[in-house]
Amino acid sequence: MPLYRVAHRPGHYNWRMTDSRFPPLCNIASALPRMADERPDAIAIRCPTGVEPDGRVRYDIELSYRELETRSNAIAAALARAGIVRGTRTALMVRPSPELFLLMFALFKAGAVPVLIDPGIDKRALRQCLDEAAPEAFIGIPLAHAARVLLGWARKSCTIKVTVGRRWFWGGHTLDGLLAQSRGDGFTMAATAPDDMAAILFTSGSTGVPKGVVYRHRHFVAQVEMLGAALGIEAGGVDLPTFPPFALFDPALGLTSVVPDMDPTRPAKADPRKLIDAIQRFGVSQMFGSPALLDTLSRFGAAHSVKLPTLRRVMSAGAPVPPAVIERMAAMLPDDAAIFTPYGATECLPVAIIEGRELRDTRAATEAGAGTCIGKQVPPNEVRLIAITDESIPEWREELQVPPGQVGEIVVAGPTVTDEYFARPQANAVAKIRETLADGSSRTLHRMGDLGWRDEAGRLWFCGRKSQRVEAADGPLYTEQVEPVFNTHPQVRRSALVGVGEKGAQLPVLCVELEPGVAAGERERIEAELLNLGQRHAHTARIQHLLFHPGFPVDIRHNAKIGREALARWATAQRSARR
Helix, strand or coil: CCEEEEEECCCCEEEEEEECCCCCCCCHHHHHHHHHCCCCCEEEECCCCEEECCCCECCCCCHHHHHHHHHHHHHHHHHHHCCCCCCCEEEEEEECCHHHHHHHHHHHHHHEEEEEECCCCCCHHHHHHHHHHHHEEEEEHHHHHHHHHHHCCCCCCCCEEECHHHHHHCCCCEEEHHHHHCCCCCCCCCCCCCCCEEEEEEEECCCCCCCCCEEHHHHHHHHHHHHHHHHCCCCCEEEECCCHHHHHHHHHHHEEEECCCEEEEEEEECCHHHHHHHHHHHHEEEECCCHCCCHHHHHHHHHHHHCCCCCCCECCCCCCCCCHHHHHHHHHHCCCCCECCEEECCCCEEEEEEEHHHHCCCCHHHHHHCCCCEEECCCCCCCEEECCCCCCCCCCCHEEECCCCCCCCEECCCCCCCCCCCCCHHHHHHHHHEEEECCCCEEEEEEEEEEEECCCCCEEEEEEEEHEEECCCCCEEEEHHHHHHHHCCCCEEEEEEEECCCCCCEEEEEEEECCCCCCCHHHHHHHHHHHHHHHHHCCHCCCCCECCCCCCCCCCCCCCCHHHHHHHHHHHHHHHHCC
């Protein structure tokens, strides 16, 4: 029996539970009552609690589905005592822990609106995000509340404060105090509708100040259904979600979450020994990891001949996954295991998907400058490619589309496409297109801000960010069609194409980060070899200027998206200094 169904006419989606024993709600948390009824004693979440003297991580905290259900209900009732109810925008700053997941499900059940921001972003940007989201409530650990007071976060909007842990000088409630006061209070899950606001999730801000994406309950429920179907996920598996928000999908999919002992804001620095121990100890059958984390894990695995026989499914997203990483990961897994790289963004996920074997088959084309193959669109999403422009497009027109094989901007329609950014009308104007359908209704299309093309087999090929294209006098260059050519050099860890100068007359410059341990005296030889590599293809032959960089700036969330805007400023300064 499927958990959700979809009944729609074009552009209209209505996702609801089908189990008649439970209320017909549109809410990602509505899977919990069913799971607690069917598998009450099954472990829903395992969390680390410390490290043994021998370095092994302790996992002393376990929550069964019954406990997750009853305790999140109790927390929802407790928060209602403080005034956090349906529609209350609530900033949540709690470290990955049982409290984080209990609070998230409690907020969803109450119909409140969690506001989630990456804690590692620049503090000025974080303040701007909170000022924009204007949360009425703030739930956080003591350190987060101290920062809120000292740095003025949400000062004008926040009237309800709840501390998870010991309260210091800022007043308000403690979660423990509210739970004590509300003991015996009944709780009924809010009757949330598909179009009710469910959360405000901020983007990583890799190309600017993070934007708050408005998620409605139908978006979360559609994501669960589409990811489960596209990845072939079955109930009963064990997941290692190294990106904490993804753990919220696990109960709806009938999975056990094993929360890893790592700093989620620095996935590239995760200790591979701890990850491997968790996978082997708990029989982890699937995991999500950013390309940077998989790079770290697979390098360790290759160096120590590690095998992970229980791991059947690996997912990675956030940036293109280098072919070498895919090959190293595959060597650690059973022969029939799958490595998926879903393509999407905070605003729309999933859009397309490709499995590692097919990705390896397209490696030669990628290294010849075709771009990175990201697979076919995930139904019922629809993907279109439009002519490249930085202007807003208020209304959809068929003539916007480019012919097959031509590079254009990726545009998506479908049930996971979010409708708007919160309090960002200018960003909405640039990223959203309104489409009028044949029956007179309308829907929102999302411009991904990514460039790509579609091959004869219907597969999409990612060519880079639109904002990071280089507009030279002799035509445009796209990052993901240039960099893989140079990344084939064995001593190059990664490269980044940037433009120096004004659009339309930019000088293409290739920034190069070498593998650790490469001596500075080797650079002259490597530069000559890279320029020779570029001569093999017409578009990369246009690259005549290289700069070696000690270590690329990357995004906070996945540590994988290269900060090309910062590199462009650095390259401009370097060239100016050499004149």
